[in-house]
Amino acid sequence: MKKAVKDFLLVKNTQLNHDNFRLDLRSEEPLPEILPGQFVNVEIKKSTEIFLRRPFSVLDIDYKTNTISLLVKILGRGSKVLTTYKAGDKVSMIYPLGKSFTEPEKDDKVLLIGGGSGVAPMLFLAKICGLKPEQVHVLLGARSKADHVDVSEYLPFGQYYFTTEDGSLGEKGFVTHHPVFKEKLGEFDKVYTCGPDAMMKSIAGKAKDSNVFCEVSLENMMACGFGVCLCCVEKTKGKGNVCICTEGPVFNIKELKWQV
Amino acid sequence: MAGLNVKIKDLEFKNPVMTASGTCGFGEEIMDFVNLERLGGIVMKGTTLKPRQGNDYPRMAETASGMLNAVGLQNKGVENFIKNIYPNIKGIDSHFIVNVNGSTIEEYIELTEIINELDKIPAIELNISCPNVKEGGMSFGVNRRSAERVIKAVRDVYDKPLIVKLSPNVTDIADIARAAEGQGADSVSLVNTLLGMAVDAHTRKPVLSTITGGLSGPAIKPIALRMVWQVYNAVKVPVIGMGGIMNTTDAIEFMLAGSTAVQVGTAMFIDPGITEEIVDGIEKYLEQNNYQSVNDIIGKLEV
Numbered sequence: 001m002k003k004a005v006k007d008f009l010l011v012k013n014t015q016l017n018h019d020n021f022r023l024d025l026r027s028e029e030p031l032p033e034i035l036p037g038q039f040v041n042v043e044i045k046k047s048t049e050i051f052l053r054r055p056f057s058v059l060d061i062d063y064k065t066n067t068i069s070l071l072v073k074i075l076g077r078g079s080k081v082l083t084t085y086k087a088g089d090k091v092s093m094i095y096p097l098g099k100s101f102t103e104p105e106k107d108d109k110v111l112l113i114g115g116g117s118g119v120a121p122m123l124f125l126a127k128i129c130g131l132k133p134e135q136v137h138v139l140l141g142a143r144s145k146a147d148h149v150d151v152s153e154y155l156p157f158g159q160y161y162f163t164t165e166d167g168s169l170g171e172k173g174f175v176t177h178h179p180v181f182k183e184k185l186g187e188f189d190k191v192y193t194c195g196p197d198a199m200m201k202s203i204a205g206k207a208k209d210s211n212v213f214c215e216v217s218l219e220n221m222m223a224c225g226f227g228v229c230l231c232c233v234e235k236t237k238g239k240g241n242v243c244i245c246t247e248g249p250v251f252n253i254k255e256l257k258w259q260v
Numbered sequence: 261m262a263g264l265n266v267k268i269k270d271l272e273f274k275n276p277v278m279t280a281s282g283t284c285g286f287g288e289e290i291m292d293f294v295n296l297e298r299l300g301g302i303v304m305k306g307t308t309l310k311p312r313q314g315n316d317y318p319r320m321a322e323t324a325s326g327m328l329n330a331v332g333l334q335n336k337g338v339e340n341f342i343k344n345i346y347p348n349i350k351g352i353d354s355h356f357i358v359n360v361n362g363s364t365i366e367e368y369i370e371l372t373e374i375i376n377e378l379d380k381i382p383a384i385e386l387n388i389s390c391p392n393v394k395e396g397g398m399s400f401g402v403n404r405r406s407a408e409r410v411i412k413a414v415r416d417v418y419d420k421p422l423i424v425k426l427s428p429n430v431t432d433i434a435d436i437a438r439a440a441e442g443q444g445a446d447s448v449s450l451v452n453t454l455l456g457m458a459v460d461a462h463t464r465k466p467v468l469s470t471i472t473g474g475l476s477g478p479a480i481k482p483i484a485l486r487m488v489w490q491v492y493n494a495v496k497v498p499v500i501g502m503g504g505i506m507n508t509t510d511a512i513e514f515m516l517a518g519s520t521a522v523q524v525g526t527a528m529f530i531d532p533g534i535t536e537e538i539v540d541g542i543e544k545y546l547e548q549n550n551y552q553s554v555n556d557i558i559g560k561l562e563v
Contacts, residue, residue, distance in 0.1 A: 002292050003292040004292065004293075004295055005531070005532060032512065037376050043530065043531075048325055049324065050322075051322055051323075051324075051326060051477060051478075051530070052322050052327060052529065052530060053529075053530055059296050062363075063423070072480055082318075087437055094532070136415060149432055157450075160486075180278055197439065220317060220318075221318060223320055223329075223526075223529040223530070223531040224326060224528070226290075226292075226532065227285060227287060227289050228282075228283055228284055228285045228289050228305075228529070229283070229320065229329065229331075229529050230305075230314065230319070230331045230530065231318075231319040231320035231329060231331065232319050233314070233334070234317065235317075240313050241313050241314055241317075
C-alpha cells in the first residue's frame with residue numbers, strides 16, 4: 001500500500017468524556033483501504049515542546065466522505081494540543097501505516113479486548129471484521145465509569161462487556177478478571193487486544209497458557225512511523241529488533257520475546 | 261534557470277540536497293514520498309561489516325525543538341545490503357552513498373574494500389562520529405590522532421570520493437577537519453548529533469536505555485552553522501553541512517556559511533517529502549536573487 005502525507009480538514013471534534021475526543025478528518029482525495037490496527041502519524045502544531053508527529057490508530061473510516069476518525073486520549077503534551085483543534089483546522093497525516101490484525105475466519109468466535117486509547121482499533125475491528133454480532137465479543141476496561149467512552153454506535157456489531165477498577169460500570173477489576181475472559185477464554189478462536197502494556201502482557205500470558213491465538217497491538221514511541229528512524233523497536237524471536245511501525249504494530253504473541 | 265549542480269572532488273551532484281544517514285533507510289523506505297531522482301544524493305543508513313541489533317528500547321526522546329536518539333547503528337550488515345538492497349537502487353538515477361561504520365580500523369578497511377567494488381556507489385561517507393555505539397564510532401572522531409589513523413587506512417583502500425562525517429562533540433572541530441583533509445578526505449560532512457541526555461523527573465530514570473544519546477533537530481542548528489563556518493574557513497575541501505535543516509531557508513543559511521551541499525536529517529521524520537521542496541526552494545531563491553549558479557552562494561556570508 002502506497003503511503004502518503006496529506007493535509008486533512010478537521011470536520012468535527014467531539015469530546016467523549018473528560019480526556020477522550022473523537023476527531024473526524026476529511027481528505028479531498030479518495031482514501032486507500034485502511035484496516036483495524038493500522039495507524040496514522042499526525043502532525044501537531046509545532047512549539048518548543050512539540051516537535052514530532054504523534055501516532056494514532058484508526059477508530060473508523062468512511063470511504064464515501066474520505067473521512068478518517070481517530071480516538072484521541074490525552075496522554076501527554078501532543079495529544080492535549082490535538083484535542084483543542086477546531087472544525088476547519090488543517091491536520092497533516094502520514095497514512096496508512098503499519099500492519100493490521102489478521103482477518104478472522106468466517107466461523108471464528110473472537111474476543112476483542114481494549115483498554116485506554118487501545119479501545120479504538122477494537123471498535124473498528126468489531127465493526128468491519130465481517131462476522132455476525134454473536135461471534136464478536138468486545139471487552140473494554142477502564143479505571144471508572146467516567147473513563148469509558150460511549151460505544152453505542154458500535155454496539156450492533158458485537159456483544160459488549162465492561163470492567164472498571166472501582167466497580168462503577170460492569171465487573172469490578174481488570175479485564176482479565178471478567179468472566180468472559182477468566183472462564184471462557186478457551187472458547188475463543190482468536191483474541192485481539194490493544195491497550196496498556198501491563199494489560200496486554202497479562203492477556204498474552206493467559207492466552208499462551210490456554211493455547212489461544214492472540215494478537216497484540218503495540219504502541220512504542222516512534223519518530224517517523226514508516227521505518228527509517230528505527231526508534232520503535234521490539235525484540236522478536238525470529239528477526240531480532242524490528243520496527244513496530246512497519247513489522248507491526250500488530251504482532252502474534254508467539255513472535256514476541258515477552259516473558260509471559 | 262539557475263544551475264543547481266555542485267561537485268565533490270570530480271563527482272557531480274545534480275543539486276546540493278541529500279538525505280542524511282539514518283533518516284531515509286536505504287532510499288526505498290521513502291520512495292512513496294520522494295522522487296529520489298530529484299535529489300542530489302541519498303546517504304544511506306549506517307552500515308557495518310556484520311549485522312548489528314542496535315540498542316535496547318527506548319531509543320528516542322522528544323526534546324525542546326528536537327529529539328534524542330540512541331539507535332546504535334542497527335543494520336543488517338553489508339552482505340545483506342549487497343544482496344537485497346543494492347540491486348534495487350542500481351537503476352535509480354541519483355548518487356547513493358554508503359555510510360561506513362566499524363568498531364575497529366580493520367572492520368572499516370574490510371567494509372570499505374567491499375564497497376569499493378560496487379560500481380553504482382560513487383562515494384562513501386566515513387562515519388567516525390556515531391555517539392551511540394560503545395566501540396568505534398565517535399571514539400575515532402573525537403581525537404585527532406585516532407581520526408587520522410582510520411581516515412588514512414580507509415583512504416589507502418578507497419579510490420572514489422571519500423567524505424568524512426565529523427562529530428561536534430570536540431573542542432575544535434576545525435582541527436579534526438584539517439586532520440581529515442591532511443589524510444586525503446575529499447570532503448567533510450558535519451555535524452553528526454550532539455551528545456545529550458533526557459531525564460524523566462517522575463520516574464527518576466533516564467528516558468533512553470543508553471542514558472545518553474544524540475541530539476538533532478532545530479535545537480542544534482546554531483551550533484551546526486557555527487561549526488560549518490569554522491570548518492569552511494579551515495579547509496579547502498568541500499563541506500557538506502547539516503544539523504537541524506527543516507526548510508529551504510535553513511539550507512540556504514548552511515550554504516552561505518560554507519556548505520557546498522546540505523543533508524536533511526531529522527526533518528525527514530516529520531516531513532518525508534521536504535527534500536524535494538528544498539531543491540525547488542533553492543532554485544527559486546537563486547532566481548529571485550539573480551544568481552546563475554548555486555555555487556555563487558557557497559560561503560558568501562557577508563561579514
